[in-house]
Amino acid sequence: MEQIPASIWTLTAGVVVTLISFWVGHHHGLLPEQASEQAPLVDNFFDIMLTIGTALFLVVQGAIILFVIRYRRRAGEEGDGLPVEGNLPLEAFWTAIPALIVIFLGIYSVDIFQRMGGLNPGDHAMHSMHTPKPAVAVVAEAPSKTTSDATALLAAAQTPEIGIGASPDVQGKAPDVVVDVAGMQYAWIFTYPDSGIVSGELHIPVGKDVQLNISARDVIHSFWVPQFRLKQDAIPGVPTELRFKATKVGTYPVVCAELCGGYHGAMRTQVIVHTPDDFETWRSQNQAIATAPVVPSLSDRHVEEMGVTPQLVAQVQAMTHHPSPAKF
Amino acid sequence: MAQAQLPLVDTPLSLPEHPKVWKWYDYFTFNVDHKVIGIQYLVTAFIFYLIGGLMAVAMRTELATANSDFLDPNLYNAFLTNHGTIMIFLWVVPAAIGGFGNYLVPLMIGARDMAFPRLNALAFWLNPPAGALLLASFLFGGAQAGWTSYPPLSTITATTAQSMWILAIVLVGTSSIMGSVNFIVTIWKMKVPSMRWNQLPLFCWAMLATSLLALVSTPVLAAGLILLLFDINFGTSFYKPDAGGNVVIYQHLFWFYSHPAVYLMILPIFGIMSEVIPVHARKPIFGYQAIAYSSLAICCVGLFVWVHHMFTSGTPPWMRMFFTISTLIVAVPTGVKIFSWVATLWGGKIRLNSAMLFAIGLLSMFVLGGLSGVTLGTAPVDIHVHDTYYVVAHFHYVLFGGSVFGLYAGIYHWFPKMTGRLLDERLGILHFVLTFIGTNLTFLPMHELGLKGMPRRVAMYDPQFEPINLICTIGAFVLAFSIIPFLINIIWSWNKGKIAGDNPWGGLSLEWTTSSPPLIENWEVLPVVTKGPYDYGIEQRKESTDEDEDEEE
Numbered sequence: 107m108e109q110i111p112a113s114i115w116t117l118t119a120g121v122v123v124t125l126i127s128f129w130v131g132h133h134h135g136l137l138p139e140q141a142s143e144q145a146p147l148v149d150n151f152f153d154i155m156l157t158i159g160t161a162l163f164l165v166v167q168g169a170i171i172l173f174v175i176r177y178r179r180r181a182g183e184e185g186d187g188l189p190v191e192g193n194l195p196l197e198a199f200w201t202a203i204p205a206l207i208v209i210f211l212g213i214y215s216v217d218i219f220q221r222m223g224g225l226n227p228g229d230h231a232m233h234s235m236h237t238p239k240p241a242v243a244v245v246a247e248a249p250s251k252t253t254s255d256a257t258a259l260l261a262a263a264q265t266p267e268i269g270i271g272a273s274p275d276v277q278g279k280a281p282d283v284v285v286d287v288a289g290m291q292y293a294w295i296f297t298y299p300d301s302g303i304v305s306g307e308l309h310i311p312v313g314k315d316v317q318l319n320i321s322a323r324d325v326i327h328s329f330w331v332p333q334f335r336l337k338q339d340a341i342p343g344v345p346t347e348l349r350f351k352a353t354k355v356g357t358y359p360v361v362c363a364e365l366c367g368g369y370h371g372a373m374r375t376q377v378i379v380h381t382p383d384d385f386e387t388w389r390s391q392n393q394a395i396a397t398a399p400v401v402p403s404l405s406d407r408h409v410e411e412m413g414v415t416p417q418l419v420a421q422v423q424a425m426t427h428h429p430s431p432a433k434f
Numbered sequence: 435m436a437q438a439q440l441p442l443v444d445t446p447l448s449l450p451e452h453p454k455v456w457k458w459y460d461y462f463t464f465n466v467d468h469k470v471i472g473i474q475y476l477v478t479a480f481i482f483y484l485i486g487g488l489m490a491v492a493m494r495t496e497l498a499t500a501n502s503d504f505l506d507p508n509l510y511n512a513f514l515t516n517h518g519t520i521m522i523f524l525w526v527v528p529a530a531i532g533g534f535g536n537y538l539v540p541l542m543i544g545a546r547d548m549a550f551p552r553l554n555a556l557a558f559w560l561n562p563p564a565g566a567l568l569l570a571s572f573l574f575g576g577a578q579a580g581w582t583s584y585p586p587l588s589t590i591t592a593t594t595a596q597s598m599w600i601l602a603i604v605l606v607g608t609s610s611i612m613g614s615v616n617f618i619v620t621i622w623k624m625k626v627p628s629m630r631w632n633q634l635p636l637f638c639w640a641m642l643a644t645s646l647l648a649l650v651s652t653p654v655l656a657a658g659l660i661l662l663l664f665d666i667n668f669g670t671s672f673y674k675p676d677a678g679g680n681v682v683i684y685q686h687l688f689w690f691y692s693h694p695a696v697y698l699m700i701l702p703i704f705g706i707m708s709e710v711i712p713v714h715a716r717k718p719i720f721g722y723q724a725i726a727y728s729s730l731a732i733c734c735v736g737l738f739v740w741v742h743h744m745f746t747s748g749t750p751p752w753m754r755m756f757f758t759i760s761t762l763i764v765a766v767p768t769g770v771k772i773f774s775w776v777a778t779l780w781g782g783k784i785r786l787n788s789a790m791l792f793a794i795g796l797l798s799m800f801v802l803g804g805l806s807g808v809t810l811g812t813a814p815v816d817i818h819v820h821d822t823y824y825v826v827a828h829f830h831y832v833l834f835g836g837s838v839f840g841l842y843a844g845i846y847h848w849f850p851k852m853t854g855r856l857l858d859e860r861l862g863i864l865h866f867v868l869t870f871i872g873t874n875l876t877f878l879p880m881h882e883l884g885l886k887g888m889p890r891r892v893a894m895y896d897p898q899f900e901p902i903n904l905i906c907t908i909g910a911f912v913l914a915f916s917i918i919p920f921l922i923n924i925i926w927s928w929n930k931g932k933i934a935g936d937n938p939w940g941g942l943s944l945e946w947t948t949s950s951p952p953l954i955e956n957w958e959v960l961p962v963v964t965k966g967p968y969d970y971g972i973e974q975r976k977e978s979t980d981e982d983e984d985e986e987e
């Protein structure tokens with residue numbers, strides 16, 4: 107061992123650390139399925155941070171363990187270590203390296219955030235109000251007759267300025283589907299303003315540009331779909347939005363992530379991502395009954411565990427008469 | 435509390451006719467001696483730590499299964515709220531700032547007491563009523579809105595208990611402002627003239643930064659909370675959206691204090707680390723100035739990162755970006771400190787006793803907590819994991835790994851100074867091993883829970899998360915048991931432990947130049963600083979170079 111120069115050991119350690127870090131960064135399996143346009147962006151960024159983090163962790167932890175073993179005081183040993191109080195180049199080096207890493211991560215996160223649509227909440231409002239031109243084109247593509255001029259304006263008037271907005275490829279366009287989402291203790295109510303459908307579960311078509319207008323009726327809630335990597339608080343008095351494309355057909359949990367009272371943990375429902383055809387079927391089936399008051403599908407579990415009272419059910423029914431709830 | 439009977443070893447100057455140390459009952463009075471106040475803070479904080487810990491164990495027991503079958507969900511939230519509040523406001527902050535700060539600052543700078551001893555005692559005596567208020571609030575259902583107490587939830591649930599919670603926080607806030615003024619004046623004005631600024635122990639630098647930070651941020655919290663109190667009790671509507679108020683304003687006021695509050699907790703602990711590591715590694719601290727100034731840098735940048743707690747709340751895009759960047763920047767001075775401590779170990783003669791083990795344990799846990807903190811600081815990832823168990827994992831790595839390990843390191847290190855007796859090392863090492871295993875077992879798996887989709891602050895959760903939660907709960911029980919050897923050790927050693935002598939570790943900072951426990955007024959004759967607090971090995975080197983020179987002649 108003594109013959110091998112220290113630099114070779116350092117080099118080998120460096121290579122091993124790099125390999126382990128890359129492996130961990132790509133095989134950690136810590137994140138759930140990706141089901142929205144935003145998910146791969148977030149995951150890539152997370153993987154990069156995890157790779158860098160693993161490397162730093164191994165290096166620092168390795169140094170600690172190495173030093174503790176190598177420089178521990180043996181029995182009978184007296185005296186102090188060699189006094190070294192500082193080393194300017196070394197200190198500059200390890201200030202510069204983290205500084206460079208965080209500058210890189212900072213710039214990269216702005217880029218990711220922009221691609222997620224984070225910089226454009228309310229985007230469609232501004233464009234459709236000031237430059238109404240693209241609306242027509244979108245209407246043609248839209249699966250439903252969502253964006254008649256009236257609804258577009260209505261949506262525009264309500265469009266929140268906070269949340270995740272249009273991603274660059276749909277910037278300036280009206281969304282394909284708009285859903286009003288209202289959080290209340292302890293349920294989510296989804297209202298489709300164009301059809302008057304009210305539901306306790308979110309149904310959306312895959313691959314379409316969906317905008318959720320989020321509001322809260324009592325306390326703060328937080329709308330989270332882990333598989334979409336998207337979360338936005340529902341804040342009483344402050345309208346917020348989430349705009350995304352679901353990329354995979356399936357059923358995913360909708361979770362309330364902000365403490366909203368005793369049964370916060372039970373405030374769970376589902377988002378069902380349909381194929382466009384299935385979505386149409388679901389829509390036409392439900393539109394028929396939407397004119398009559400419908401109780402959102404609160405399951406038995408909700409009633410049992412969450413103490414959903416008859417008053418609550420009545421309240422929910424009352425809401426269905428006002429197709430666009432929101433706002434205090 | 436057998437201090438009174440201790441022989442005053444190594445203090446030839448002590449005169450038998452007037453008492454040199456305090457009697458046990460002095461600890462239950464409005465005593466103005468900084469050492470008495472320091473121990474009062476430490477013991478009270480420790481009692482609250484046990485209470486907060488019991489609440490945590492109750493919560494983890496509930497979380498062993500997916501259903502809500504052990505605690506009523508509202509009681510769960512009351513435990514959750516009070517656990518967080520007690521751990522922060524009645525354990526880490528009072529123990530680190532009030533306890534170690536009061537005990538050590540005057541001793542380290544060669545002063546006889548703090549600048550304003552009566553103010554100091556008053557500041558301490560605000561704490562027990564605050565704790566009593568929190569505990570009494572359980573008679574009214576207990577505050578249930580989390581330690582953040584966001585309105586509107588906090589204005590509508592358990593309102594009496596919530597008001598008591600607010601009063602309790604305002605009391606500890608007042609205490610912390612009083613303490614900060616005292617520390618700043620004491621450090622500024624009262625260090626012995628022979629001590630240059632660059633000989634000031636790093637713990638004192640940390641206390642200076644902490645106090646400045648507390649002075650700037652605490653009044654904002656108090657203001658925010660008092661408005662909340664008005665909303666709850668007097669019909670105002672600062673935060674009521676249906677009457678023109680804004681719920682997001684509260685969050686800004688709250689986090690403007692409470693983000694810096696995490697530095698209030700961690701900076702004094704960093705100070706403790708900078709004292710413990712060089713003594714037991716027998717090496718000068720590496721990069722004294724880097725460590726001192728990075729405390730000040732953390733405290734400046736730390737005032738501009740609060741919105742990273744609000745990325746998913748009512749936050750406009752530019753704010754998300756600005757605060758992502760400022761948050762990432764704080765990682766740099768923090769990293770500088772970590773590297774400096776690791777470098778201090780290099781080439782040392784490391785004594786692996788309990789104090790050092792806890793300090794090294796802190797290093798390794800804090801590295802992980804810091805790295806997950808960087809991921810949380812960036813808006814894209816934070817949006818996914820905010821308010822999930824990933825965050826719970828992160829802040830327990832920082833708070834348990836970073837604060838509790840540091841406090842334990844400090845206790846093992848200065849117990850001989852405070853009591854004149856040594857703690858038992860075997861029990862200490864057992865305590866360390868159990869704590870280290872327990873902490874990692876409890877909090878490491880929580881990262882995965884959060885990433886996979888489990889929100890925090892829930893008494894019931896999706897059954898798919900049950901297996902991992904069970905591991906966390908087992909870890910929490912290991913943690914609960916880890917406290918037993920520690921308690922036995924403290925109680926037994928305080929009475930019967932080996933006599934420590936004035937300077938059992940061969941420390942060079944001034945507190946080791948007086949007797950153990952120090953006499954009232956600390957010194958017969960104030961010490962004169964002749965060398966730096968971390969000059970380990972320098973004498974030795976001088977001698978050996980002198981010898982070399984002799985040989986050459």
Ligand code: HEM
Nearest residue numbers: 487490493514515518521526580581826833890891892910
């Ligand atoms: C005995 C070990 C500990 C265990 C088992 C434990 C466990 C827990 C649990 C289960 C929660 C609830 C998480 C949630 O539902 O969001 C929690 C929250 C919290 N803990 Fe601990 N904890 C421990 C020690 C500590 C320490 C030492 C501190 C601080 C110094 C601390 C600070 C907090 C805070 C601030 C919260 C958040 C409370 C809130 O969300 O309102 N914990 N802890």
Ligand SMILES: [Cu+2]
Nearest residue numbers: 327362366373
């Ligand atoms: Cu909710």
Ligand SMILES: [Cu+2]
Nearest residue numbers: 362364366370
């Ligand atoms: Cu909730």
